[in-house]
Amino acid sequence: MGLWLYVYICICCVGDGKVYTWGRGTLGRLGTGSEEDRSFPIRVTFFGSDDEREEKLKIVGIAAGAYHSLALADDGSIKVFLDSDMDGQIGVTGENYMIPHLLEGFFGLGSSDSSTIDHEIKSEKPLKISSVKAGGMMSLAIDNLGGLWMWGNCPHLSQTNSFEGKFSLISSSVPIPVWNFHGHTVVKVACGNEHVIALVSAGETNEGGDLICYSWGGNNHGQLGLGDKESRLQPEIIQMFNVDSPWEVYDIACGASHTALLAKRKQPSDTLESFCWTFGLGENGQLGHGTTQSLPSPELVKGLPESIFLVSIDCGLFHTSAVSSGGEVWSWGMEKGLGLCPDARFTGSDPGDALAPLFIPCNESHNLRFRDPLQVVCGGAHTVLLADDSYRLWSWGRGRSGVLGDGKMVDSYEPTVVLWPLLEDDFRGEESNIAGPNESNKGKNNEKSMETEEMTLLQSKLSLMERYASILHGSIFGKPLQDHEIPISLRNSGTFDIAKEWDSMLESSDHSKLIRLEMFYRDMLSGVKDKLMKRRIQELVKECLKSTATTTTE
Known part of the structure; x- marks a missing residue:
């Protein structure tokens, strides 16, 4: 089971190749043909439940941006669906799709030197997509030859670009190949609202331990990790993670304007451990360094325990979450690392943004750790954890529109189990x-x-x-x-x-909670008193009018 989510929807691909979505259904973003919100997972059909092709179809990869989603079939074709496509992020300019739509003509671009065709002939492999990614208003795909493609509202150097020497985003309704990595293999990619991070092999193929970390795009908060705040149209190497680096990056994630990386030592060690670096926008503590300072270069997150191995990391709009192989989960950033907007009633030091990693307990049968964790993913203001060897999903954070999948529409400050539907099949x-x-x-x-x-x-x-x-x-x-x-x-x-x-x-309750309750009830009581006062005034006015009318009659 794999999953990816963003903002107010969740999309999940299960082991049998079926896709389920839940959360906000506005503009058909759940791909069900309806705008209805769903508080439980519901299956998405690609050809129709009565079409024999539906049972043969197997989805092997999914991704979601702010207003669109991608589903990758095992034959390498991409099905796109959800919301508006004003910037071409689903590959069809100016159209919306409330049900999945096949992205056609993916490899019809070619290149001036026919390098794609030559590469395909030499490898004797038919070109097809092997993974997809999305974020903000852009879409990304890696093909089976290690090539990277981009479309939507994305940073790219176009020959027709009139902003020479200046950064700009272009809107493309067709996938554009990123030729900078020709002759190398793109292994993993992530993107935020305007920036992209990629892990690319030093040689032609990935030999293990030779990956280089590149970044490009918008950089107004230092989210590219290049030591400055100058935006880039072309990929550049993050020098801390170049080919000579002692660190091997194995997982990458992008928030709206910040980046997180997981790495391990290249040299063999008796201790299995990993390390987390973050950079970019930090005003809500999403970098986890104990401050609200933004950073243009990678810095180690020191608030995580030593001698642990982090298996997955992801970023929401303004928060970051990581999970270890032992089932321990940490979050940091906006509103205790939940990504929630601050509650105006909160006072004191207890609530507020988590500037350093905050431990998220499982709390099932008083067990603090999650069993057999595999992946953590962040939406705009909520988090989902895949655990129990892919048999259970946990969610927490903002619950509006049913995005937590627990049948409720309220926020959850603690992990709750996603309620999976009974399958009629x-x-x-x-x-x-x-x-x-x-x-x-x-x-x-x-x-x-x-x-x-x-x-x-x-x-x-x-x-x-x-x-x-x-x-x-x-x-x-x-x-x-x-x-x-x-x-x-x-x-x-x-x-x-x-x-x-x-x-x-x-x-x-501690002091801060008592103050919070006092404010809560003070507001309620003042509202009641206002109503009583208004009612009493209305009664007095009526009595006065009645008395005046009686006097006039006499």
Whole structure:
């Protein structure tokens, strides 16, 4: 299972090659043909559920930008869908697609020296796409020969560019090859709103340990890591990670205007450990260096424990998250590393941006670590972790539009499990094995269909009740309801002593939380008092008018 997400949607590719999306559906960005928000994962179809090609199709890679998504099929073709394509990021200028659309004519560009054709003949391999990436308003792809392609609103040196010597973004509705890396292999690429980071082999092929880190694009905050804030139209080597560097970079990530890298020592060591570098915009602590200072050069994140091996890192708009092989997760940046916009009610030192790595506990059965973690990915203001050897997804952060996939529309300050849907295909498989395609089986199919509909209705009611309970809980205790906070007495007996729980909550609260609650209820009380005052004034006016009318009549 692999996944990538951005802003208010999630897109996930499971092991059988099927794709699921959830979150905000505005402008059809979920690829379901509807603008409806989805708080649970829903399957995306590419040819239609009744088309025999649907079952044969296997998606092996996915990516999402701010307003578009890409899905890569195992035959190397790219299906694009979601939202507006004003900058050509889905490969068709000026059109929107609420359902997946095949990107055609990918390799119809060629080059002046026919190097692509020559390379294809020498390798005796048909040219096809092997991985895709997206961010902001641009799309990227790496082909099976190690070539890099870009389209959308991206930094690129065009022969028709009238801004000679100046940085600019061009909009292209067709993929453009990046010829700078011809004769080398692009292994991995990442992009932010205006900048790109790439890992490229020093030689023609990737021999392991010989990767060089390049960057180009917008650099107004130093997000290219080149030691200055001058933008680049051409890729340049980040000197700390050149071919002679003692560090081997193995994972890269880009936020809106910051960058994070994971690297290990090239020299063999008795200790399996890795290191994290960040650079670029730091005003919300997204660099993790304990300050809000922006940095134009890579700097080591020192707040992470020593002797750990980080398996994955990713960046949201203004936050960064990393996970270790032992299942430990850290986040840093805006609003405790969650990426949330600050709450005006927050006071004191407890809330606010996390300027250094903040440990995110699992909290399932009081276990602080996640089991068998594989990948962490960040949206604009939320985070998703793939763990349990690809069998579970955890999410936390901003929950608007159902983007956390837990059936709720509220923010979650702690990891919550993504609720995976029951698959009707599994029911069909069971039925055909038991009864076969006959009239009796049709009746059972109808029964299963009714059961599925009833279960969907119950899930909808449960989601509504949970949202209502969370609103009530917030109005009483001043914070969203978390599953682990449900009192044991309520779980066991079904009774709930709210006065007792209120007293316990006040007793366990620290000074900053008590101040926050005081402000919360002061605002509520002032609102009630205002309403009472308005009502009383209205009553007095009515009495006065009534009295005046009576006097006039007499």
